[in-house]
Amino acid sequence: MLILQRKAGESLVIGEDITIRVVSVDGTRVRLAISAPEDVPILRSELVIATAANRDSAMEESAPAELLDLLGGVLDHKTQPPEDPGRKED
16 A cells, blocks of 8 residues: 655546646645546445445345245235134035
């Protein structure tokens, strides 16, 4: 990991087409301006982490067929009329 110090108004260049400029520093907050090609995704790290966590949790879920099998018993039970306790069979 490269650690740099920059003042407001200073910038750094990544590769040939990405520039990051420090717009302002206010206490512990730093505002950055990023210039990059449109095809380069720029995401906040917390969004990347949340996306990965959602993907991992989705992978832990059962396959749709397994869920339908589980629901099948419940759905079959709901589609059958309830038994009448007062009804006597012949």
